[in-house]
Amino acid sequence: MEESSSFLKKIEDILEKDPSYKFEAYTFVLAALHDTVSGLKKPRHITGGELALGIRKYALDQFGPMALTVLHHWGIRKTLDFGKIVFALIDVKLLSKQPEDKLEDFDKVYEFEESFGKYKIEDE
Numbered sequence: 710m711e712e713s714s715s716f717l718k719k720i721e722d723i724l725e726k727d728p729s730y731k732f733e734a735y736t737f738v739l740a741a742l743h744d745t746v747s748g749l750k751k752p753r754h755i756t757g758g759e760l761a762l763g764i765r766k767y768a769l770d771q772f773g774p775m776a777l778t779v780l781h782h783w784g785i786r787k788t789l790d791f792g793k794i795v796f797a798l799i800d801v802k803l804l805s806k807q808p809e810d811k812l813e814d815f816d817k818v819y820e821f822e823e824s825f826g827k828y829k830i831e832d833e
């Protein structure tokens with residue numbers, strides 16, 4: 710119980726400093742990271758670009774044609790927003806990074822409206 714209250718407190722701390730994104734945006738990015746890494750043959754560190762692509766797939770899997778609407782509701786409008794969320798989670802020690810990781814790794818990974826607006830079920 711203490712671990713989950715510490716987790717919640719850390720996200721609340723982020724929101725107090727910067728309310729740009731809703732609480733759900735942070736938990737969603739963490740879930741998408743878990744889903745992305747779980748899909749690898751062997752767990753390893755992933756790049757910002759890889760995570761942004763994994764988040765896109767996870768969002769479409771979870772929300773289908775509503776993915777763009779949900780992400781916008783949470784304050785997410787471009788791939789760089791995913792990076793800002795990730796680095797906020799790093800700042801409160803919910804995630805870690807490698808020395809070569811930088812916020813710019815998330816910038817313009819794909820065009821947001823185009824990537825989420827054209828919903829299709831991809832073959833597994």
